[in-house]
Amino acid sequence: MRIIDVSDKNTYNNYHINGSFNIPYDELMNNYRKYLNKKEVYYFTCKSGKLSYRAATILSSLGYNAYVLKK
Secondary structure, X not given: OEEEEOOOHHHHHHOOOOOOEEOOHXXXXXXXXXXXXXXXXXXXXXXXXXXXXXXXXXXXXXXXXXXXXXX
16 A cells, blocks of 8 residues: 655645655656556545545546545
8 A cells, every 4th residue: 555645746845644655646647657556555645635536536447546545
């Protein structure tokens, strides 16, 4: 299980969950095959919840085990 924060780097540096990895939303969506593996489980988070919901929804539809981390 991995926690991925899709916030921009500035937001991540000021607000993030300990142990999470930062991959900004646009970077992740443009290169998801580079970062993700369909055998792993991913929980996405961001400060507002909007980008993490969008990332989890799109990636789940592509066959990834992608979920939104509820705070």
